[in-house]
Amino acid sequence: MEKAITRFAPSPTGYIHIGNVRSAIYPYLVAKQTGGKMILRIEDTDRARYVEGATELIEDTLKWLGMNWDEGPEVGGEHEPYFQTERQDHYIAWAKKLIAAGRAYADPTTPEQIEEYRAKCNAEKVPFLYRNFRPENTPEWEIGIPLRFKAEPKEYSWHDEVMGDMHTGPEVLDDIILIKKDGLPTYNFAHIIDDEEMGVTHIMRGVEYLSSMPNYLAIYEALGLNHPKFVSLPHILAPQGNKKLGKRDGAKSVVEYRDDGVLPEAMLNYLACLGWNDGTEQEIYTKDELIEKFSIDKIQTSGARYDEVKLLWMNGQWIRRIADEQGIDALYERTTGFWPGVDASDDYKKRVLAIIYDRLKVLSDLRTMTGYFFADPKVDMSMILENKFLKKFAPAELKELLEKSIAKLSATEWNADALQNALNELLAETDKKPAELFSLIRLSLSFAPFSPALNLTLEVLGKDISLKRLQAVVDNI
């Protein structure tokens, strides 16, 4: 397979969110699959929207997902620099070729005048095409005057790797701005130059660029360049409505999910499979499997709705997969920072993790689900007295049951199997149903709405603490 050079070219205007990481994932997978390279290029030509720190945020996001770029900021590469604002001389050099060929002109028209043209067209209900208002006398171009492309209206046909064969009429060609008044190029021009100079083979970007394609094709043509393959990626849709998911719809940043305890494996897996599948019924893919199985021709043509519930389900699958395949120690390493703010040994926390991990959807669930393993819970008798299995018993009877339990457990060897045997015997001796006896003991130990299997909870809590907590309830009845 030919080595693909792909790129992720974000604009540093803020964080990377769920709706736009995928346009980094697919290029990454294609580059890795073919033994090529993924370039990270920062498209920072819009200085008004530039956000301090956004580049670092973008880099953090990619690193967290395990997608290291082969060329770009930090790592360098043979096509430096990778910030567009540092490549101004490149754009100007290419622009001069267009000027020399008579395919670009300096446009002295004021924004007010342009606005007038536009209003006139709107009033007459005809499409606004700047080329119909091309100024007759244009000055020599210099920085400070916008440079426009001189369009030659014609039909274009091209192939999009996702959308198929495309065709448009001449009416979409226009004199687009190549270089702005501030001397920096527009996206429309800059990306073509950079992709050419950097040897990009696949331009993978959102479908919103599809309607600009003829204008790009015209520029490639005027410059005498062959264009890369075009891969239009359908949008990820917001949970409500049919619009593409954006920050206004509350699209959370990717690192926010990291901070909630979503695993990068799950995020990558979910996003890669939103709008792509390999034709089998496989749902869980490792990064390596994605690299191996990804194929551009199986990318969907329609938008896919973002479903956080499924992401979280997948995260649960990944939590279990890591624990089951790599062991609790491996999962434990991922849990740093997600425990309740208490001091406890790594060993103890691992034992807690081992009995609770199959209930986690996100790692931060540890904070809310494990409190009673680290501190005595607040005794709340209403939880016991109003419990659906326990409310039929008189408090005195509950007290007696607990006392019998304490006596039985005190004489038991403290390991999971022995504890289970003791609990079973207790069931027989007291002639109670599991739902009754176990609920009572469980609530007395945890005062939590749910907890792991009773014998395991007892084992991890330890004999002293367990008996002490049961006694505390007896004292409160």
Added chain:
RNA sequence: GGUCUCGUAGUAUAACGGUUAGUACAUCGGGUUUUCAUCCCGACAACGCGGGUUCGACUCCCGCCGAGAUCACCA
């Protein structure tokens, strides 16, 4: 409005002229000695509409309807 794109259950998808239209999430029901979860079993639920082509259309063609993208000195 012009141009372009898209249209299978609530959601993500499979099917590439012939299937009881498959799978997963969600939902509902059941099972695994308590709870919550895992795991297992089951149920509900879809080819936007109308014409063609064909022995036979989710699959091909046309029209309609619906949804979206884009028409910036933003990317």
